[in-house]
Amino acid sequence: MKRLPPLPALHTFLITARCCNFTRAGEQLHITQGAVSRQIAGLEEHLGYSLFHRQARGLSLTEQGQALYPRIEQAFDLIGDAIEQVSTRRTPLQIKAPTCMQRWLLPKLMQWQTLRPDVPVELTSSVQHGVDFRRETFDAAVVYSPAPGPKREGQHLFDEQLTPVCAPHLLQGSAAINSLLDLEHHTLLHPSRDQRDWNNWLNAAGGDLSVIRHSQYFDTLDLAMTVAAQGNGVAIGDWSLIGDDLKAGHLAMPFNFKVPTGAGYYLVCPPRVEPSAPLQALMTWLLNQAHSTLEPVR
Template sequence: MKRLPPLPALHTFLITAQCCNFTRAAEQLHITQGAVSRQIAGLESHLGYALFIRQARGLALTAEGREWLPRVQQVFALVGEAVEQIGEKRETLQLKAPTCVMRWLLPRLMQWQKERPDVPVELTTTVRHGVDFHREQFDAAVVYGAPPDASLAAQRLFDEQLTPVCSAPYLEGPVPLRTPQDLQQHMLLHPTRDEHDWKAWLAHADVQLSNVSKGQHFETLDLAMSMASQGTGVAIGDWALIGDDLSAGRLVTPFDLKVKTGAAYYLVLPQIPEPSPKLQDLLKWLVAQAAIR
């Protein structure tokens, strides 16, 4: 296979072919006329045939030059398209977050897009609570659990605080729900299979119930909250995540007790010298939103 001609020479050929004049091509390329002439001559030498016919009043393409022109135009059009498309993709911030934080995060990202349409965010949700930036191509992530290790730059958003929740009509229903012991008469909704959240809250409330394992179990916190808002039963929710539901009246908290589990939600990103200004803006905005829950 014959060695390909150098890309700068092909670009010079493209501009010169469009102008059919060394002087105007040199002006567009911001180089001297002599440099244009030498690049064209070198390209012709490389190919083994002439591309231009030198005339007294300018240049004309040879038959070979006319065949080359549309092909070179196509090549540079593809390069320009790639630069634009890949650049746009890189400008979209890639964010990962667990499904349990969606009730808080998604409305805020929608508000962010209204306020900052120049900084689009693509959100990937997962049932996993961590992130591996070595294997996953994300700019930042929300993680849940213990404090992240030193390999990540982390900012605490808020602590997990468990408390029972239900709909307002359910709370006012015929079956009393005035004390934690009254939960014995209600359907308990579990956001996980392990029942850990309900057991932790009941332990702090110093209440023992026989119906804990008889409740309904869901795969995600969001599903449990949705069922509670529909009056199905009493769910154990994270007070830090349901502020919007409480404000809108979709959920109410029948008891004042909130139990901190020691887990928290963190905004993390790789330990890099300097995040992009747009990423810094998003991170600061989310931290500020968490502070005004």
Template structure:
């Protein structure tokens, strides 16, 4: 198998073919005319046929040179495109986050992008609550659960605090929510199929779920919150994540009790891997996690 011609010689051929003049090619390449001539002669010797006709008035491409030119142009165009695409990907911050934190995270990422349009952020959402940086190509992630370890850098955003939420119209409707027993008159919206969140809160409140009570299960917390905001029923939500919904009146809390579960949300990234831009974004997100929501 014949070895490929050297890339520098192909680049010299490309520039020379575009101007058909050794002197001009040397100026464009910032080398001597003799160096251009030697590289072209070496390339022709490697290929086994001439690429240029040397004439008194200058150079012209041979038939083989004319065949080579578009191919070499295509090669260097692909190289340039690759450099641009890989460079753009390396400049993009790759984040991963569970869907349950989207109500809090997404508006703040959009605010960041408005402030720093020069730093693109690509967000991948998942129903999983963790991340494995050994197998997943992310710069950082938001994770939910116990405090992560295994050599990860971390910033705690806030602790999980459960409380019932509903639409304002449901609170002031014909079946108002004034005491725990009133929950039996309403559809309970569950963000998980095991009803764990509702059971945890009701246990702390000194009550339990009615065995025959009405209920609806959802795959994600966000879906349960969306249905609650439409007046469908009463959802159990994480007070740390629904501040925007409460402040704009989409949701209200019918009872004051908030129950800490011992779980929390963290920003995590591999040890020693954070660029200055990534560190800037992570610190910016951490500062926007209201101190009142954090239990450090």
């Protein structure tokens, strides 16, 4: 394959072919008329044929020049399109969140992508409840915490509110859950090994965990909620995170009683870094989504 001529020389040919004048081509290229003439002469020598007829009143394309011109024009158009597409392609925003947030956050991000396909987002879930921006290169994160951490700008999403949940059919029939005593006949699903969430709720509701005969333990809230939705027990969950499941009828609340724990979820960014416009738009939208689902604790 013959070695291709230099790209700048081809560009000079394209501009010169459009105006058929070395002086005007030089003005458009911001080089001298002599430089244009030398580049064209070098290109013709490389190709082995003339591209222009030099005439007293200007230039005209030779037969080879007329055949080459539209092809070179198309090639530069393709190069321009490629550069524009790459330049406008958005780098996905990198968001980190604890696994317990997935039931709330993932549907919201899918909705966001429908509304704003120009701002793609990639979600990384973790069993950790925090983020270390010194070692983790995320644009933002959702953290579970009693309060924003030190030296961190945090925007409050919602507070944790514990309440039991189960499959809707467990609220019907002869074995329906109507009182705390009915929990003794069901398996309690714990989102952690320490039984903390069920203990907190039962203590506030006047119940006793020690009378429960069957318990099952999970590593994440999401797993406990999935098993509960299948009708295999009663889980304890954060009402703020499972509102979509309740509205869709996948889960139901046997008791209209929620216990605030004092903890909450916060949307945070790296300290001392101004969020980009796309990130700020996403954060504002998520905050509005979170606040629109809040209701007073009863």
